[in-house]
Every structure is written in structure tokens, then in C-alpha cells.
Amino acid sequence: MDNHLKFSLPDGYNQQQLAGALADHYAIKKEQPVLMSMAIYDTFDWRLFNKSLVLYTFENSLFLRNLFKNNIIQSAVITLPPVFIWDFPDSKLKAQLSTVLKMRALLRLTELHSRSTVHRILNQDEKTVARLVSEEFRSERGKNAPVLAAYLWLQPVKGYTKDCRHLTKRLEATGCALLKKEDIYFKAIEAAGLNSDSYSSKLKIQLDPAMRSDEATKIILRYLLQIMKVNEAHLEKDLDTEFLHDFRVAIRRTRSALGQIKSVFPQKPTSRFKKDFSFVGQLSNPLRDLDVYLLKADAFKAMLPTALRDDIDPLFDYLRKNRSKALQKFIRSLQSKRYGQIMQDWEAFLDEPVQDPPLACNAKVPIIAFARKRIYKQYRRIVKDGSRTIENTEDEKLHALRIACKKLRYLMEFFSSLFPSKKINILIAQLRTLQDNLGDFNDLCVQEEYLLNIAEEPLTTGHKQKKILVAIGSLIGTLEGEKQIIKDTFAQTFADYASPPNKIAFSELFASKQKETVR
Amino acid sequence: MRTLAIYSNKGGVGKTATAVNLSYLAAQAGVKTLICDLDPQSSATYYFRIKPKLNYGPKGFIKGGEKINKAIKGTDYKDLDLLPADFTLRHLEAAIYKFKHPKERLKKIIKLFEAEYDLIIFDCPVTISILADNIFHASEFILVPLIPTTLSVRTYRQLLAFCRKNNYDTGKIYAFFSMVDRRKNMHMELMAKMVKEYDGVLRSLIPYLSQIERMGIDRRPVAASAPESVASKAYRNLWVKFQKTALANKRF
Numbered sequence: 004m005d006n007h008l009k010f011s012l013p014d015g016y017n018q019q020q021l022a023g024a025l026a027d028h029y030a031i032k033k034e035q036p037v038l039m040s041m042a043i044y045d046t047f048d049w050r051l052f053n054k055s056l057v058l059y060t061f062e063n064s065l066f067l068r069n070l071f072k073n074n075i076i077q078s079a080v081i082t083l084p085p086v087f088i089w090d091f092p093d094s095k096l097k098a099q100l101s102t103v104l105k106m107r108a109l110l111r112l113t114e115l116h117s118r119s120t121v122h123r124i125l126n127q128d129e130k131t132v133a134r135l136v137s138e139e140f141r142s143e144r145g146k147n148a149p150v151l152a153a154y155l156w157l158q159p160v161k162g163y164t165k166d167c168r169h170l171t172k173r174l175e176a177t178g179c180a181l182l183k184k185e186d187i188y189f190k191a192i193e194a195a196g197l198n199s200d201s202y203s204s205k206l207k208i209q210l211d212p213a214m215r216s217d218e219a220t221k222i223i224l225r226y227l228l229q230i231m232k233v234n235e236a237h238l239e240k241d242l243d244t245e246f247l248h249d250f251r252v253a254i255r256r257t258r259s260a261l262g263q264i265k266s267v268f269p270q271k272p273t274s275r276f277k278k279d280f281s282f283v284g285q286l287s288n289p290l291r292d293l294d295v296y297l298l299k300a301d302a303f304k305a306m307l308p309t310a311l312r313d314d315i316d317p318l319f320d321y322l323r324k325n326r327s328k329a330l331q332k333f334i335r336s337l338q339s340k341r342y343g344q345i346m347q348d349w350e351a352f353l354d355e356p357v358q359d360p361p362l363a364c365n366a367k368v369p370i371i372a373f374a375r376k377r378i379y380k381q382y383r384r385i386v387k388d389g390s391r392t393i394e395n396t397e398d399e400k401l402h403a404l405r406i407a408c409k410k411l412r413y414l415m416e417f418f419s420s421l422f423p424s425k426k427i428n429i430l431i432a433q434l435r436t437l438q439d440n441l442g443d444f445n446d447l448c449v450q451e452e453y454l455l456n457i458a459e460e461p462l463t464t465g466h467k468q469k470k471i472l473v474a475i476g477s478l479i480g481t482l483e484g485e486k487q488i489i490k491d492t493f494a495q496t497f498a499d500y501a502s503p504p505n506k507i508a509f510s511e512l513f514a515s516k517q518k519e520t521v522r
Numbered sequence: 523m524r525t526l527a528i529y530s531n532k533g534g535v536g537k538t539a540t541a542v543n544l545s546y547l548a549a550q551a552g553v554k555t556l557i558c559d560l561d562p563q564s565s566a567t568y569y570f571r572i573k574p575k576l577n578y579g580p581k582g583f584i585k586g587g588e589k590i591n592k593a594i595k596g597t598d599y600k601d602l603d604l605l606p607a608d609f610t611l612r613h614l615e616a617a618i619y620k621f622k623h624p625k626e627r628l629k630k631i632i633k634l635f636e637a638e639y640d641l642i643i644f645d646c647p648v649t650i651s652i653l654a655d656n657i658f659h660a661s662e663f664i665l666v667p668l669i670p671t672t673l674s675v676r677t678y679r680q681l682l683a684f685c686r687k688n689n690y691d692t693g694k695i696y697a698f699f700s701m702v703d704r705r706k707n708m709h710m711e712l713m714a715k716m717v718k719e720y721d722g723v724l725r726s727l728i729p730y731l732s733q734i735e736r737m738g739i740d741r742r743p744v745a746a747s748a749p750e751s752v753a754s755k756a757y758r759n760l761w762v763k764f765q766k767t768a769l770a771n772k773r774f
Contacts, residue, residue: 123598129741130571131598161603162595 007073008157008171010179012137018122021135021155024177025124025170029132034121040144041115043191044085046107047237047246052199054103057188059115060084067096071186073156085109087243106298108243113195115187116141116148124170132166134158140187142194151190155179202233204249206256206416212371217267217357219370223260223417225353227253231346239334244294247287254284259413263377266365272352279345286336292453293326299450306481307474314470315478317463372515374418379513381411386501393494398448401493405441412438426512433500440489440496447486454479523636524769527644527661531654531684532677535667536700538565539734539744541645543757544665544764546743548641549602556594556639558632559607560614560657561647567606570597571741574608580617586631599746603639611647618652628656650684658690663768667700667728670712678720692722696768698760699727726763728756 022031041059045051051058055070065085067077077096088104091097119138123131136156141148157174159167175181192199208226210219234250258280261273296303300319304312336342361367385407392400412434419427458475462468499505528541538561545557559566564574572595576582582589594603618624632642646657658664666681668674678697685692697720703709717723728734733744733753740747745754 128571128573131596160596162593 006159008159008167009073009182009185010155010157010174011182011185012153012155013178016178018137020177021122021137024173028169028173029166030125030129031135032123032125034123036118036120039117039119041117042084043112043115043188044109045112046104046109047242048107048202048204048249049199050103050105050107051100053203056103057186058100058109065091065096067099070188071184084111106243107245110242112197113191114142115151115191116144118146124166126166131160132163133160133170135170140190142191151194152187154182154187204230204245204252206419208417209420210370210418212369212421214370215357215361215366216264216368216370216373217361217363217366220260220264220267221353221357223264224257227257227260228346228350228353231257235337238337241330244298247291247294251284251287251291254280256413256417258284259410260417263381263410263414264373264417266363267373268366269362276345276349276352279349283342283345286342287333290326290329290333293322293329296322296450296453297326303478307477311470311474311477314467315474317467317471318457318475321457321460321462370418371421374414374421375513375515378411378414378418379509379515381407381414382509382513385411386506389497389501393497396490396493401441401444401490402448405438405445408434408438408441422512426508430505430508430512433505437496437500440493444486444489444493447482447489451479451482451486454482523632523639523642524663525632525642525644525661526663526665527646527657528667529644529646529654529657529661529664530666530668530677531648531650531681532669532674533648535669535674536728536734537667538569538645539737540665540667540700540728540757540760541643542566542569542737543743543745543754544761545602545641545643546599546745547758547761548643549599550745552601553640554601554638555641555643556603556605556635557643557645558605559645560611560653561607561645562609562612562614563647564607564609564611566645567604567608569737569741569743570595570604572597572604572606574606576606576608576610579610580614581620583611583614584617584621584627584631586627586634588634590631591634598742615649615651615653618656624652625655626659628653628660632660650681654684655688658685658688662694663764664695665764666695666697668697668716668723669701670699670709670716672712675712675716682720694768696722696724696764698724698763701730702727703730722767724760724763724767726756726760728753728760731756 018033025031039061041061044058044060052070056076057068057070059066059068060081063080063082065079065081066075068075077094077099079092079094079096081092083090085091086108087106088097088101091100117138117140119136122135122137124133124135126132134157136158137153138156139153140151142151155174157167157170171181206223206226208223210222214222230253231250234246234253237246238250258277261277261280297319304315307315357366365373385404388400388404388407392404412431415427415431415434419431454475458472462471526544528537528544530537541557545555549555557566557570567574576593578585578589578593590605594605596603618627621627623630628644635642644657644661647653649657666678668678682692682695684690685695697716699713699716702713713727717725729752731753733748733751737744737747744751745757748754
């Protein structure tokens with residue numbers, strides 16, 4: 004199947020022409036047309052497409068293939084259309100996709116209907132030496148629906164390569180062109196009015212180094228506002244947890260930008276919106292916490308001794324109930340007057356043209372100078388604080404260091420288009436390793452505290468309540484052990500991060516070459 | 523990968539017709555199948571409309587390797603390929619002796635196909651010498667067509683004696699009745715006797731039918747050209763019985 008060749012059909016090409024082109028060498032036997040209806044799936048953030056994968060259903064099976072290729076990599080029989088990876092039947096397909104889809108829901112993007120007719124190409128012994136398949140694709144069922152694309156496939160038969168070469172030449176002579184970089188996927192997506200570039204949770208901001216800092220900052224903030232809006236529109240449908248997650252990250256990044264890109268806007272609106280976004284962020288804290296624990300339900304269960312595993316179930320039932328309440332409350336808060344006003348004012352502020360003369364001292368500084376200075380300063384601060392933390396790994400110090408790293412990460416991501424992408428991506432990746440270490444530690448601390456608090460609530464009644472407390476106790480014990488393990492690896496992770504080659508790389512990329520006027 | 527030889531030390535018993543139809547039926551069920559034509563008469567090759575032409579001769583065949591892979595041809599049917607034979611294979615037995623471990627050459631050759639095929643079916647020529655040793659070494663199961671006649675039964679006894687003498691596991695030998703004429707009392711009596719006397723005789727029979735002979739004209743497995751015919755049903759029944767008995771319903 005990998006060796007199937009795809010040809011375009013010239014306009015007005017018909018089957019008689021096809022037979023005529025081959026008649027002197029081969030006989031053609033036409034088979035009954037086969038109709039196929041497929042539905043194509045992907046996540047909201049195009050996780051499959053970004054890995055060049057196409058997932059589709061046909062009848063009662065799921066199929067996975069690569070873009071531009073026809074061969075099926077994996078398939079599985081299903082009873083219901085898939086939504087989450089945990090709904091998939093245990094299969095190689097599930098194993099392959101679990102790391103790609105993670106907790107994201109699959110959305111049915113579009114339908115595709117194909118009608119394919121096999122023409123067997125026979126030699127003088129009436130042996131099939133190749134198959135020519137003419138295939139028409141439509142986005143709606145029925146012969147009258149417009150054709151999205153029509154292709155001719157040449158499917159070689161093993162051991163008849165000479166005939167295949169010969170047929171390829173014949174087809175090309177009649178005006179069919181061999182297509183390598185074309186996939187019906189794109190046409191189907193386009194016909195459905197979708198665009199695979201439409202959403203990514205990663206920041207893709209393009210800045211010009213000479214740009215004024217206030218102007219560049221507005222570009223960043225407008226991009227983040229766009230992410231908030233796109234996700235907000237889907238929050239009520241509660242398709243998966245990641246709409247809220249991405250929504251929250253955009254808020255956090257906005258707050259971080261307002262706090263870190265200093266003195267580019269006048270003082271008054273800056274502090275107002277800082278407060279406003281702190282408020283907006285807090286609206287979804289309870290809901291997000293519950294999402295995190297419920298996503299971790301299986302991992303928590305796995306941490307428990309087998310005998311206690313089922314005892315913890317009432318905890319998750321309790322959390323699930325709380326979650327639906329928290330969701331309702333959050334959705335109501337999005338409809339509140341205060342929230343609406345904040346978002347409206349914020350958008351209006353971002354749409355205001357930059358002021359000349361500027362009202363803030365860093366507004367007119369070229370963004371490249373600003374970015375260099377802020378990133379380098381933050382980096383040196385982390386190196387300094389981290390070195391102290393190695394000697395005394397108190398929980399609070401690790402927490403503070405984690406926040407500092409996050410600030411640096413956001414800065415580097417905001418400004419990444421200003422620096423050579425290969426170099427800055429390496430530095431971001433190194434920072435990520437350190438952040439993972441600190442993040443894991445923080446997650447464990449937060450989880451421990453949450454469990455301690457929740458143990459005081461009436462999760463269930465009587466005998467079960469005692470059992471659940473035993474299970475929670477056991478969980479806390481395991482978390483405590485893991486915390487220590489992570490703490491022990493901190494020193495080495497940090498030493499790697501603050502190593503001399505890394506310091507040189509940072510200084511080369513970000514240390515200012517001349518005195519610049521950033522305050 | 524499973525290996526099945528359609529073998530008999532007696533000629534004209536319906537080996538090729540069986541190999542061709544069983545391989546077709548297996549492939550239709552989605553089992554990736556390779557039929558290896560080992561017979562210089564190359565009848566299986568002919569039935570699939572493939573030219574009996576090899577570029578390597580008997581020595582090249584026994585050496586094995588990529589050349590063999592290149593000689594494989596796709597048949598007209600999904601999941602069914604064929605390794606053709608040609609007339610030069612008549613020297614196969616003589617050539618085998620020129621190599622080390624002459625009894626295990628075939629086993630070595632087919633190792634190459636392990637990743638690609640689920641089932642290999644050998645269509646064997648009449649032999650009870652070194653090629654038979656190779657077939658017994660290479661095959662997990664041996665399926666023997668038996669015409670219910672005295673001579674045919676006698677050769678079957680000879681085969682079992684040969685196996686015992688050479689320490690081959692007779693447990694992998696299965697027989698079924700072929701070219702049966704139900705009108706003949708002798709056929710019916712001999713069949714009853716054989717079923718009692720031997721283990722591994724499948725309760726499945728292929729009648730003597732002109733439809734099967736017509737395969738030479740149609741050049742297609744009868745199971746493909748006339749799927750609802752008596753002949754086709756008989757082969758399907760044989761394939762089901764074989765899977766139930768020999769494979770004990772294990773999957774490919």
C-alpha cells in the first residue's frame with residue numbers, strides 16, 4: 004500500500020480515454036464501485052495533524068494513517084465514536100495515540116464520502132498485473148454533491164514492477180500527473196471551513212526587534228486575549244479540561260506580562276488590569292483543582308496498595324459531584340457584569356493606538372533591548388537564588404524558585420521571535436527540565452495539602468469513611484516519599500541548569516552589548 | 523507463521539487443486555498467505571495465470587535469500603502471493619545434496635518470509651526422497667489427499683512407515699479423502715475402514731467433480747470462480763475441519 008501511486012486526473016478525463024490509452028497492451032476489467040463514508044477526527048488543538056496523523060472512522064472501525072500516505076498504521080474495532088483516549092478499546096492504536104491525545108477530547112471534524120472503482124489491468128494471460136482505482140471524494144453523500152477531488156490510484160501487484168513502470172509512463176503521456184504531496188484530508192478540512200492553523204496553545208508571536216516596547220507588548224497581549232476568547236467560547240460545553248487550562252494559562256501569561264514588561268504602559272491602567280486579571284484567574288481555581296485531581300484519579304489509585312485501591316473511590320465520586328457544582332458556578336461568573344466589563348475594557352485598552360509622546364518611560368525602547376535586559380536579569384536572579392536553595396532546600400524556597408523560573412519561561416516565549424530560534428529553543432528546553440523538577444515538587448506539596456484538607460470533610464458515611472481515611476493516609480505517605488526523591492534530585496538538576504556552558508549561552512544571547520536605556 | 527504442506531507420495535490425487543483452493547480460502551479470511559509451488563510441472567503457477575519462469579534454477583532456489591523474495595508474484599486475490607515453479611525444478615532433488623544440512627534447506631529458505639506471511643502452503647510434487655525430508659522438516663502440518671482405493675491406502679501406509687523410520691512426528695500428518703465417488707461401494711467401505719484405523723483422518727471429503735477439473739480451463743480456484751458450487755463447499759468444509767482439528771481453532 005505504501006507503493007500505491009496517486010495521479011491527478013486531467014479535466015474532462017473519462018474511463019474510455021483510460022481504456023484507449025492502454026488498449027494495445029492490456030485488457031481492462033472494471034469492477035463494481037465501492038462506496039465509503041468516513042468521519043475525520045482531531046482534537047481542538049490539532050494534535051493529530053501536528054504529528055502528521057489522520058484518524059478516521061469507517062463503519063465500525065477506527066483507522067490511523069499518516070498524512071500523504073495511504074497505508075493504515077493502526078486500526079481498532081469500536082462500538083461508539085471515540086471521544087477520549089480512555090474510551091478506546093485496548094489496542095496498539097490506543098497505545099500509540101495515548102501520548103498524543105492525552106486528556107484532550109476528539110472532535111468530529113468532517114465527513115468524507117468516497118466512491119472508488121477498481122479497474123483490473125490484465126496481461127495476455129488475463130492475469131491481473133496492476134489495479135487502477137479511480138476515486139472521487141465528496142463532503143456530502145450522493146452523486147449530485149460536488150466532487151472535492153478525483154484521483155487515479157495505480158496499485159502495483161507484487162512481482163509486476165515492469166508493468167507498473169510501463170503503466171506509469173502511459174498515464175503520464177495521457178496527461179495524468181503523479182501526485183506526491185497531496186492529501187484529500189486538506190480538501191475535506193477546507194470544505195468544512197476548518198483550518199489546521201486555527202489554534203495552538205503554543206505562543207506564535209512574531210515581533211520586529213526595532214519595534215517600540217509598548218507596541219510589541221500590545222501584540223503579545225492581544226494574542227493572549229485571542230486565546231482566552233477562543234477557549235472561553237467552548238468552556239460551557241465542557242468538552243474536555245484543556246479549554247479551561249489554556250484559558251487559565253493565557254490569563255497567567257497576561258498577568259506575568261503586565262508585571263514583568265515594566266513601565267511600557269502608564270501606571271494606572273497597568274495596576275488596574277493586574278488586579279482585574281488576578282480576579283479573573285481566581286474564578287476558575289476551584290474548578291481547575293478538581294480537574295487536576297480527577298485527571299490523576301488513576302495515578303492516585305496506582306499509588307495505593309492493592310487492598311486499599313477501591314476504598315478511595317468515594318473520594319473521586321465526591322470530587323466529581325463538586326466539580327459539576329464548580330463548573331456551574333464558574334460559567335455563571337463568566338456571565339457576570341464584572342467579568343464582562345473587564346474583558347471589554349481590556350480589549351478597548353489594547354486597541355488604543357500607542358501614544359506619542361509616550362506616557363511611560365520604557366514605552367519607546369526597542370523591544371529587543373528590553374527583552375535582552377529582562378531575560379538576562381531574570382536568569383541571573385534564578386542562578387543566584389537557586390545556588391542558595393541548594394544549600395537549604397526548604398519548601399518555600401523551592402516554591403519561590405519555581406515562580407521565578409515560570410516568569411523567565413514566559414519572557415523567553417513572549418520574545419522568542421526576536422532571537423535565533425534554534426538557540427533560544429535549546430535554552431527553553433533546558434529551563435523546562437528544571438521547571439519539571441520544581442513543578443513536580445510543587446504538585447506533590449499541593450496534593451498533600453489538598454488531601455489533608457479534604458480528609459476533614461464528610462466524603463461518605465460510617466464504615467466507608469474510616470476506610471477512605473486509611474486510603475488517604477496511605478496516599479499522603481506515598482506523596483511524602485516522592486517529594487523527598489524529587490528534592491534529592493533538585494541539586495543535580497539545578498547544577499546542570501546553572502552550568503558554565505549554559506551561562507555562556509545565556510550571556511551570548513541576552514547580555515547587552517552596549518548600555519541601553521531600559522529602566 | 524504457520525506452514526502446511528499438501529503432500530502425497532502418490533500422483534494424481536488432487537494435491538494442487540487442494541493447495542490452490544485452501545490457499546485462496548485462507549487469504550479470503552484475511553490470512554496473509556504464500557503458496558509455494560515446488561512441482562516442476564508448475565500446475566499451481568498455471569492455475570493462477572502466472573508464467574512458470576524462474577531466474578535462478580534449482581541451485582539458486584536452494585541457496586535462498588532475496589532472489590526468492592523477488593520471484594514472488596501477487597495473485598489476482600488479496601492477501602495471496604505465489605512463489606512460482608518452473609521446469610528446472612526437476613533437478614531440485616539432485617541439487618539439494620550439494621549443500622550442507624541437505625534435509626533442512628527448505629526450512630531455511632522460508633525463514634525469510636516469517637515477517638510477511640501468516641501461512642505458507644507448499645504444493646509438493648510426488649516424492650519420498652530428500653525433498654520429502656525437506657518438506658517434513660519445514661512443515662508444521664502435512665495434509666495428504668487420499669483416494670479411497672487400495673493402492674492409495676497402500677502408499678499412505680508406506681508414508682507412515684517412512685516417517686516412523688526417520689523419526690518424523692506422524693502426529694502432524696492429516697489425511698482427507700479426495701476424488702471420492704460415492705456410488706462406488708469400495709470407496710465407501712475403504713473410507714469407513716480408514717477412519718477407524720488411523721488417527722488424523724479428517725472427516726471431510728472432496729468428491730470427484732468435473733468442476734474441479736475445469737479449473738484447468740478457468741485458471742482460477744474453483745472457490746473463486748464458483749463459490750456456491752459443490753466443489754467449493756467441499757473445500758471450504760475441508761478448510762474448516764483442518765482448522766478445527768489441526769489448529770484447534772488457534773489463530774494464525
